[in-house]
Amino acid sequence: MKNNPFYTQVSIIGAGVSGSALLFILARYTDVASVALFEKCNEPATLNSSAKANSQTLHLGDIETNYDLQKATHVKSSSSMVANFITHFDFEEEIGYRRNKMILAVGDQEIRRLKERYHTFKELFPSMRLWDEKMLAEKEPSLLKERTQKVMAIGVEDQITTVDFHKLSQTFITLAQEEKSTQSTLHFENGIESISKKGDKYLLRTLQGEHLSDIVIVNAGAHSLVFAHQMGYGEAYAMLPIGGGFYFADDVLLKSKVYTMQHPKLPFAAVHADPDLTNGWKTRFGPTAFATPKLENRHHLEILNLFDVLSLDKSVLEVYYDLMKDEDIRNYILQNFVYQLPGVGNNFFISEVQKIIPSLQSEQIHYADGYGGIRPQIIDKINKRLLLGEAKIDTGDGIVFNMTPSPGASSCLGNAYEDAQRICKFLDLEMDRRLLIEELCEQSCIVTRETLK
Numbered sequence: 013m014k015n016n017p018f019y020t021q022v023s024i025i026g027a028g029v030s031g032s033a034l035l036f037i038l039a040r041y042t043d044v045a046s047v048a049l050f051e052k053c054n055e056p057a058t059l060n061s062s063a064k065a066n067s068q069t070l071h072l073g074d075i076e077t078n079y080d081l082q083k084a085t086h087v088k089s090s091s092s093m094v095a096n097f098i099t100h101f102d103f104e105e106e107i108g109y110r111r112n113k114m115i116l117a118v119g120d121q122e123i124r125r126l127k128e129r130y131h132t133f134k135e136l137f138p139s140m141r142l143w144d145e146k147m148l149a150e151k152e153p154s155l156l157k158e159r160t161q162k163v164m165a166i167g168v169e170d171q172i173t174t175v176d177f178h179k180l181s182q183t184f185i186t187l188a189q190e191e192k193s194t195q196s197t198l199h200f201e202n203g204i205e206s207i208s209k210k211g212d213k214y215l216l217r218t219l220q221g222e223h224l225s226d227i228v229i230v231n232a233g234a235h236s237l238v239f240a241h242q243m244g245y246g247e248a249y250a251m252l253p254i255g256g257g258f259y260f261a262d263d264v265l266l267k268s269k270v271y272t273m274q275h276p277k278l279p280f281a282a283v284h285a286d287p288d289l290t291n292g293w294k295t296r297f298g299p300t301a302f303a304t305p306k307l308e309n310r311h312h313l314e315i316l317n318l319f320d321v322l323s324l325d326k327s328v329l330e331v332y333y334d335l336m337k338d339e340d341i342r343n344y345i346l347q348n349f350v351y352q353l354p355g356v357g358n359n360f361f362i363s364e365v366q367k368i369i370p371s372l373q374s375e376q377i378h379y380a381d382g383y384g385g386i387r388p389q390i391i392d393k394i395n396k397r398l399l400l401g402e403a404k405i406d407t408g409d410g411i412v413f414n415m416t417p418s419p420g421a422s423s424c425l426g427n428a429y430e431d432a433q434r435i436c437k438f439l440d441l442e443m444d445r446r447l448l449i450e451e452l453c454e455q456s457c458i459v460t461r462e463t464l465k
């Protein structure tokens with residue numbers, strides 16, 4: 013089997029940032045002999061991992077008020093591996109950028125919640141500072157202009173906050189190919205059509221032929237669940253594809269990422285403002301959140317696959333019903349629908365934007381055509397709830413399916429590390445943990461360091 017050109021020990025499906033990160037981890041830190049990476053597009057990271065699809069934020073958990081302390085602890089350990097990678101391999105100002113970031117609280121109630129959060133989270137994030145109006149006026153004057161309500165922020169300086177996940181994916185692949193002890197073969201424009209078990213191996217049918225592997229990791233975005241269902245796995249999960257769009261200001265209005273306080277009842281992250289690395293650092297606002305009948309942005313409607321992952325049975329409909337019966341959530345869904353309307357959406361979306369920059373007017377923002385992506389949000393059918401993070405189906409039989417809504421790009425190396433551990437255990441191979449800790453888990457990566465010991 014070793015010399016068979018259509019066999020590799022490991023196959024990875026999907027060359028977004030998750031699949032590319034796994035290829036890198038396997039090639040650099042394990043003694044896996046051969047890995048094949050299959051991607052249906054002609055280059056890596058053209059879908060959600062493209063710099064135009066996501067908010068380019070390295071989510072650590074400090075400014076994301078939709079995370080509780082437990083989630084933030086987990087996200088920090090995973091995401092700081094990306095920051096450490098960028099620093100260690102010298103990609104600052106090329107892939108990862110140091111920009112300030114903050115959570116902005118508006119009005120007395122939000123300020124009270126912000127202060128509570130500061131005290132709860134400051135031990136986990138010692139760089140956090142409370143910024144009063146005077147401080148904010150110095151750092152970001154546009155936040156204060158024409159503002160009538162009191163504001164306060166938790167701010168963080170001098171950290172990598174902004175990442176080009178497309179370039180990161182390309183770099184993972186390039187570095188993996190430089191590792192000569194692992195043979196990494198790349199198969200672009202070679203989508204996987206089906207996966208089946210053949211003896212103790214997996215048979216992948218691709219557009220260009222067949223391929224065998226001992227172990228398969230499916231990192232195919234929304235399609236991961238389609239593959240899982242086709243193979244009889246993950247029946248407990250359904251998917252709700254949520255589109256996310258953006259608006260651009262005509263100018264650079266902010267130097268920092270400005271996140272806002274999460275409404276406790278709303279399921280998706282509150283609108284934020286981000287300096288955009290693809291567009292001269294102009295300020296980008298979003299994302300919006302709207303249910304969409306597509307599995308991928310800029311691709312055709314795939315009716316059969318869509319119906320498969322929606323799995324519209326009683327338990328899924330109950331989750332939808334629970335969401336819709338809450339007035340705040342109903343209004344939120346309606347508003348987000350209106351935000352997408354061509355030509356008029358900006359007149360409605362401006363109210364979200366003015367929470368951040370009160371002086372901005374609707375004619376000064378425009379819909380960001382060609383930007384945005386689709387978050388494959390998972391519904392847990394057994395517990396009848398919408399899961400807001402990533403989900404993994406580990407069959408324990410040599411095939412793993414990853415579903416990666418936000419913060420999947422930030423936690424790409426953490427997830428890849430977990431999968432690499434599984435692969436090594438399954439194939440009885442070694443991982444060079446010492447080198448991995450040295451390169452990817454410096455001081456900031458507290459939890460992973462402990463886990464790795």
Ligand SMILES: Cc1cc2nc3c(=O)[nH]c(=O)nc-3n(C[C@H](O)[C@H](O)[C@H](O)COP(=O)(O)OP(=O)(O)OC[C@H]3O[C@@H](n4cnc5c(N)ncnc54)[C@H](O)[C@@H]3O)c2cc1C
Binds near residue numbers: 056066231385416
């Ligand atoms: C609006 C929005 C904002 C976001 N903001 C952030 C953010 O600021 N920070 C953050 O960390 N995360 C963010 N996310 C989430 C982040 O973009 C994703 O978690 C991440 O990009 C997922 O990477 P992936 O590699 O798992 O999936 P993808 O990037 O979707 O890659 C999947 C790959 O699989 C390939 N594929 C699919 N089917 C097949 C097949 N049959 N054969 C071969 N290949 C196949 C696709 O072509 C694609 O290249 C955001 C997402 C959205 C939508």
